[in-house]
Amino acid sequence: MQSTERFNLIQKTQRRFRWASALVLAALFLTTGLATAQTDDLPGKGIKVQALQGPLAEETFQTMLVNSALEKLGYETQPIKEVAYPTAHIAIGNGDATFLAVHWDPLHQDYYENAGGDAKLLRTGQYAGPAAQGYLIDKATAEKYKITNIDQLRDPAIAKLFDHDGDGKADLTGCDPGWGCEAMIEHHMDGYKLRPTVTHVQGSYSALIADTIGRYKRGEPILYYTWTPYWVSSVLVPGKDVVWLQVPHSSNPQNANTKLADGSDYGFSVNTTRFVVNRAWAEKNPAAVKLFEVMRLPIADINAQNERVRNGQGSQADIARHTAGWIKYHQQVFDGWIAQARAAANR
Helix, strand or coil, X not given: CCHHHHHHHHHHHHHHHHHHHHHHHHHHHHHHHHHHHHHHHCXXXXXXXXXXXXXXXXXXXXXXXXXXXXXXXXXXXXXXXXXXXXXXXHHHHCXXXXXXXXXXXXXXXXXXXXXXXXHCEEEEEEEEEEECEEEEEEHHHHHHHCCCEHHHHHCHHHHHCCCCCCCCCEEEECCCCCCCHHHHHHHHHHHXXXXXXXXXXXXXXXXXXXHHHHXXXXXXXXXXXEECCCCHHHHCCECCCEEECECCCCCCCCCCCCEXXXXXXXXXXXXXXXXXXXXXXXXXXXHHHHHHHHCCCCHXXXXXXXXHHHCCCCCHHHHHHHHHHHHHHCHHHHHHHHHHHHHHHCC
């Protein structure tokens, strides 16, 4: 073979080698790029998440919606566990669980502090709210006896109108021990000097409020505590069936002013439902934290879903269907949450 031919053959071989090398490198870069993109799209891949909620089935929808969003980020969500609020805060602070989506701020402030506060926990977002709480009576009794303020229940004659067990004292339908609201009601019993004429009836709120609604339907006077969002106010509609009672002055352990912008005062600070997250976990998961920051769930949507639960659609399958339906109807909003969370992971 002549030298010219050998030279041309060597040149062709080198060009083929360079093309092959380029193809190999391109494939390598493409594979690496895809892997990076997948990591960016799924910042929670391989990370388990344990959500907690209170004992109310009506809270499952709110928590399940968060889990659905976390799954889109790659997180491996575990079955939601129901525990008392004080226990939930402690478990999250100790790292035995990841988050609670139904922390009521400021109602659950003591639970937050007792579980380690900012050193162990991160409180973030404004998931739902503002949420009102307070005392209500049936409108008929309110109008007949001109009752507008809980202070009027110090009058034994007025209090006796709401007596259902024959002891001469008003029976106030309260809430479950461990919820936080029961402690505030107990504080009010002393702060408004109601103990001589009012009994704070505690137990299963679901059973107590069902009995209260039954009495209302029989035309009997009723006195009860409730909060929003919750289905009770769609059955006993404020302004139509029942009325809110004012309080004579703000009285709570934090010495907060509970008066609203319009001058009314129901005795409870307006609350916002927020996320409480294990702080060490949060510091390693910026995508999840961003998700918690941007998620918003309208009070009206929670009320509507809670009403379905009350009407018999309270199984896990039912609530999963409600959650999927909400996402489909609000797909653009939901996708926006996910996009913001992914962006936070790439900073």
